[in-house]
Amino acid sequence: xxxxxxxxxxxxxxxxxxxxxxxxxxxxxxxxxxxxxxxxxxxxxxxxxxxxxxxxxxxxxxxxxxxxxxxxxxxxxxxxxxxxxxxxxxxxxxxxxxxxxxxxxxxxxxxxxxxxxxxxxxxxxxxxxxxxxxxxxxxxxxxxxxxxxxxxxxxxxxxxxxxxxxxxxxxxxxxxxxxxxxxxxxxxxxxxxxxxxxxxxxxxxxxxxxxxxxxxxxxxxxxxxxxxxxxxxxxxxxxxxxxxxxxxxxxxxxxxxxxxxxxxxxxxxxxxxxxxxxxxxxxxxxxxxxxxxxxxxxxxxxxx
Amino acid sequence: xxxxxxxxxxxxxxxxxxxxxxxxxxxxxxxxxxxxxxxxxxxxxxxxxxxxxxxxxxxxxxxxxxxxxxxxxxxxxxxxxxxxxxxxxxxxxxxxxxxxxxxxxxxxxxxxxxxxxxxxxxxxxxxxxxxxxxxxxxxxxxxxxxxxxxxxxxxxxxxxxxxxxxxxxxxxxxxxxxxxxxxxxxxxxxxxxxxxxxxxxxxxxxxxxxxxxxxxxxxxxxxxxxxxxxxxxxxxxxxxx
Numbered sequence: 404x405x406x407x408x409x410x411x412x413x414x415x416x417x418x419x420x421x422x423x424x425x426x427x428x429x430x431x432x433x434x435x436x437x438x439x440x441x442x443x444x445x446x447x448x449x450x451x452x453x454x455x456x457x458x459x460x461x462x463x464x465x466x467x468x469x470x471x472x473x474x475x476x477x478x479x480x481x482x483x484x485x486x487x488x489x490x491x492x493x494x495x496x497x498x499x500x501x502x503x504x505x506x507x508x509x510x511x512x513x514x515x516x517x518x519x520x521x522x523x524x525x526x527x528x529x530x531x532x533x534x535x536x537x538x539x540x541x542x543x544x545x546x547x548x549x550x551x552x553x554x555x556x557x558x559x560x561x562x563x564x565x566x567x568x569x570x571x572x573x574x575x576x577x578x579x580x581x582x583x584x585x586x587x588x589x590x591x592x593x594x595x596x597x598x599x600x601x602x603x604x605x606x607x608x609x610x611x612x613x614x615x616x617x618x619x620x621x622x623x624x625x626x627x628x629x630x631x632x633x634x635x636x637x638x639x640x641x642x643x644x645x646x647x648x649x650x651x652x653x654x655x656x657x658x659x660x661x662x663x664x665x666x667x668x669x670x671x672x673x674x675x676x677x678x679x680x681x682x683x684x685x686x687x688x689x690x691x692x693x694x695x696x697x698x699x700x701x702x703x704x705x706x707x
Numbered sequence: 708x709x710x711x712x713x714x715x716x717x718x719x720x721x722x723x724x725x726x727x728x729x730x731x732x733x734x735x736x737x738x739x740x741x742x743x744x745x746x747x748x749x750x751x752x753x754x755x756x757x758x759x760x761x762x763x764x765x766x767x768x769x770x771x772x773x774x775x776x777x778x779x780x781x782x783x784x785x786x787x788x789x790x791x792x793x794x795x796x797x798x799x800x801x802x803x804x805x806x807x808x809x810x811x812x813x814x815x816x817x818x819x820x821x822x823x824x825x826x827x828x829x830x831x832x833x834x835x836x837x838x839x840x841x842x843x844x845x846x847x848x849x850x851x852x853x854x855x856x857x858x859x860x861x862x863x864x865x866x867x868x869x870x871x872x873x874x875x876x877x878x879x880x881x882x883x884x885x886x887x888x889x890x891x892x893x894x895x896x897x898x899x900x901x902x903x904x905x906x907x908x909x910x911x912x913x914x915x916x917x918x919x920x921x922x923x924x925x926x927x928x929x930x931x932x933x934x935x936x937x938x939x940x941x942x943x944x945x946x947x948x
Contacts, residue, residue, distance in 0.1 A: 473799065489721070492724075504713045504714070505796055
């Protein structure tokens with residue numbers, strides 16, 4: 404559905420997007436993840452046909468965004484970061500306007516349907532200037548979906564709205580995956596992890612990692628961490644843990660210990676064995692997941 | 708030009724839902740109403756009423772009213788961010804600009820049509836020269852279109868509506884006053900060239916007298932086309948920044 408090849412965009416001498424390539428298949432929800440200024444918005448603006456790239460190509464549903472721009476633009480629903488509205492229009496009038504402009508066969512009925520979907524039907528005839536921020540965000544989503552495009556591009560869809568509404572928007576995005584290809588950008592990692600089928604981490608204009616959230620975690624997590632709480636005896640726990648082969652580091656944390664294990668090693672059986680023999684009992688032992696958050700900071704840090 | 712009709716419709720709608728468009732119409736109608744009565748009063752028993760009194764007034768007033776009608780067109784879209792959505796819709800840049808221009812021109816046409824009621828009132832009480840009136844109205848209709856097109860260029864230049872209106876007014880004033888300058892310049896050829904370039908030069912001695920010259924129609928149509936072309940390029944330039 405979306406295919407990006409060697410995309411490059413320069414603002415003056417500053418390279419905003421540097422040789423990015425990725426694909427998104429039908430019904431896939433892909434997250435562009437990166438800090439502010441990483442090139443997420445620029446990539447999206449190229450895909451929506453707002454600005455031309457300096458190099459490379461991008462196609463939406465088979466249409467090149469440069470050579471066949473009008474066709475490609477018709478395949479996309481786009482929600483920019485700051486929801487653009489006409490404050491003096493009614494909710495329904497606004498959505499119907501975009502439906503019509505994008506060539507929807509039945510703009511008024513489709514506007515009604517999409518308003519139902521984003522739960523704004525009761526505000527149908529309200530002037531947009533009187534809507535709350537969360538409602539505007541949903542209105543922006545309605546605008547992007549009204550012509551039922553195969554590809555939906557959402558730039559930071561959950562920014563600046565309250566937590567309850569964040570959950571609603573995320574649910575809505577997840578549902579979109581059933582019949583749309585979704586590309587969304589975010590700098591919130593847990594969001595990408597919850598919502599996306601695939602995550603592309605970009606920093607300073609190029610892709611630093613991509614894959615399924617679980618895959619990324621496996622690939623980037625260098626060693627296993629265990630959290631162990633020993634009972635029975637008071638002292639000597641740390642020494643015991645250090646004596647197990649494969650353990651790289653042990654540090655006390657709360658009631659127990661954080662144990663870092665060499666990549667590929669599995670110390671669990673040995674640990675239980677040794678501990679019991681030494682007269683300890685094991686009250687807790689669990690693997691500690693490196694959160695995407697840490698991974699992300701780690702990657703970005705390595706870049707810098 | 709895909710999108711032209713949809714944009715036109717929205718633009719017309721937005722004039723009818725904004726207070727300031729009503730205020731402009733109100734101002735134009737009340738001033739022209741007073742002018743009409745004053746002229747009728749002066750003419751009574753002495754001369755036929757002047758059919759071009761209102762178009763002649765508007766030829767000056769459009770310096771201020773045209774920018775007020777057009778300042779919003781693109782400046783607001785840019786500030787609110789809706790321009791980004793317009794430019795990523797399947798509508799062409801030309802369609803967007805032409806649609807907006809036609810919207811503002813249609814609103815101006817409506818105000819103008821309301822003032823034509825004065826001519827119809829005259830039919831009941833005098834024997835007005837209707838052909839003269841129609842020529843003057845046709846002239847001010849084209850003249851107004853040209854002023855709106857100039858105003859639109861400045862709306863595309865800036866995000867600030869007040870700056871847009873001010874700059875457009877200044878340029879229109881120059882185009883208007885050029886005719887006066889032509890009257891005091893000693894070199895007759897230079898004066899003639901100046902006059903040919905100004906808005907008044909193609910209105911005050913032709914349309915306003917009931918004369919319809921092809922060159923005047925071409926002049927106003929030419930201004931509209933050139934200004935729209937510049938506006939389209941300016942809108943397009945948003946893609947390259």
